Amino acid sequence: MKTIYKLILKSYIGPMFATFFIVIFILMMNFVWRYIDDLVGKGLDAAVIIELIMYATVNMIQMGLPLAVLLATIMTMGNLGENYELLAMKSAGMSLLKIVRPLVFVVLLISIGSFFIINNLAPYSNKKMFSIIHDIQRQNQALEFQDGLFFNGIDNMSIRVERQNPETKLLTGVLIYDNRSAGGNMTTTIADSGYIRLSDDKRYLLVTLFNGSTYEHTRNSQWYTKSTLRRHTFERQDGQIPMTGFDFERSDENLFSGSSQTLNINELQHNIDSLEMAVNRTTTTAYNPLLRDQIFIKDPDAISPPDTVFVDRSKKAYGKLLLDSIPNLSTRQKQKLYSNARQSAISARNSFSFDESTSKEALNQLYRNKNEWHRKLALPVSIFIFFLVGAPLGAIIRKGGLGMPIVISVIFFVIYYIISMTGEKMAKEGTWSSLLGMWISSIVLFPLAVYLTNKATNDSALLDFDWYIGKYKQGKEWVVSKIPQSWRDKLTKKRK
Numbered sequence: 001m002k003t004i005y006k007l008i009l010k011s012y013i014g015p016m017f018a019t020f021f022i023v024i025f026i027l028m029m030n031f032v033w034r035y036i037d038d039l040v041g042k043g044l045d046a047a048v049i050i051e052l053i054m055y056a057t058v059n060m061i062q063m064g065l066p067l068a069v070l071l072a073t074i075m076t077m078g079n080l081g082e083n084y085e086l087l088a089m090k091s092a093g094m095s096l097l098k099i100v101r102p103l104v105f106v107v108l109l110i111s112i113g114s115f116f117i118i119n120n121l122a123p124y125s126n127k128k129m130f131s132i133i134h135d136i137q138r139q140n141q142a143l144e145f146q147d148g149l150f151f152n153g154i155d156n157m158s159i160r161v162e163r164q165n166p167e168t169k170l171l172t173g174v175l176i177y178d179n180r181s182a183g184g185n186m187t188t189t190i191a192d193s194g195y196i197r198l199s200d201d202k203r204y205l206l207v208t209l210f211n212g213s214t215y216e217h218t219r220n221s222q223w224y225t226k227s228t229l230r231r232h233t234f235e236r237q238d239g240q241i242p243m244t245g246f247d248f249e250r251s252d253e254n255l256f257s258g259s260s261q262t263l264n265i266n267e268l269q270h271n272i273d274s275l276e277m278a279v280n281r282t283t284t285t286a287y288n289p290l291l292r293d294q295i296f297i298k299d300p301d302a303i304s305p306p307d308t309v310f311v312d313r314s315k316k317a318y319g320k321l322l323l324d325s326i327p328n329l330s331t332r333q334k335q336k337l338y339s340n341a342r343q344s345a346i347s348a349r350n351s352f353s354f355d356e357s358t359s360k361e362a363l364n365q366l367y368r369n370k371n372e373w374h375r376k377l378a379l380p381v382s383i384f385i386f387f388l389v390g391a392p393l394g395a396i397i398r399k400g401g402l403g404m405p406i407v408i409s410v411i412f413f414v415i416y417y418i419i420s421m422t423g424e425k426m427a428k429e430g431t432w433s434s435l436l437g438m439w440i441s442s443i444v445l446f447p448l449a450v451y452l453t454n455k456a457t458n459d460s461a462l463l464d465f466d467w468y469i470g471k472y473k474q475g476k477e478w479v480v481s482k483i484p485q486s487w488r489d490k491l492t493k494k495r496k
Helices: 003-034 046-082 085-091 101-138 265-295 312-328 331-397 404-428 434-457 465-482 485-495
Strands: 157-164 171-178 186-198 204-218 228-242
Touching: 003 046, 003 101, 046 085, 046 101, 046 331, 046 404, 101 331, 171 204, 265 331, 331 404, 331 434, 404 434
Parallel strands: none
Antiparallel strands: 157 171, 171 186, 186 204, 204 228
16 A cells, blocks of 8 residues: 555544544434433433443434544545645645545445444344333333422322431421322321332332321212211321332333334335335225215216126116206205215215225335335445545645534535435425435535536635635726726725
């Protein structure tokens, strides 16, 4: 390997790893803030949170890797240009395409690796992540009391304490409302002090109260005349209440394997073939009987019905005779005819609504699977296109560091993200095909990459602000030269 290529690779590998981890960290913070309400206050083990973040990190790669490649490429080429190393290489007869040749092979390897990540690793991680999030959301809030506030983390129970000793965990001023009785009975317990905690296996609530009273309000079938209220006092009361939902229980992750995000490209293709058959079947089931048996039942010329619906000439003649004889019917016969027609229309609408909802659900699933199938192929291509955009941009701006490269990278990535989200939304709704919706961002950015490469190869001053300032001064001088001398003298006098 040439020494110059080693220099280029060394200049690229460092920024690539640094920007990748920075981008992933920022995206991960966004994920944590999104689920912060589910993670806080439930007493989760650190291992569970670390496992969730690890699986979520894999899912962030498909968004963070293109931005990291773009930023690292701009920084590398900008540093080479700022230190005049890029100019020295071009002076030695190396073209831009030859300079970035080692980076092309590196980015190709990254693109190929990204396909295996999104196709093999991401579905497994998504399945695990969805399972953990579901288990966390299903778990009840940890048993933590706040002074003067009600704790409602237990179903059909409310507990209020005036003060909790942080060292001994002794509760004072305990008030418990218990509505767990199936008959609507309520028990209210008031105690001077006590202890309330979960058992070690988190399956029971252990209650020990001192010096209090219990009020039991019992409702009979005729509660307004026969409801009773009983009261008894105690010096010490011990109770053990069965609890569920406080322990973190892991569910089977295979229950979440039906989502399109948990399937690889082969499984998605199998689903697409099955869903296309289901959509065709449900559409035929929904529309054909409606047209044949309800809408065009009296119009044989509009649709050719089967023999089981019409009895050739006799049925057709009867239909025409019925329409011609409606004015001659009595009021009661007209009302009966209207009621039958209305009931037939309502029945047809209800039947069609059910079949239509089934068909729409199958169609939505088909769109999601097609979008995910194209996403797995579009990601490697988008990574390489971002490299083709970043390399000439870095060579043009000739600025390294984290200033200008970050600004330009964020601008291009926001444009890419908006175009991608718009295309995906249109593809989900069926307005665009999945091919167009998932590839529209690459289609838009590729001509831009070709244009920038052409400008960088020809040493264009596209983003050189000094060049624009010079052009502005030249234009100003040209405009001033076209103004008559008498006008210029008048303007000079007014300024004085």
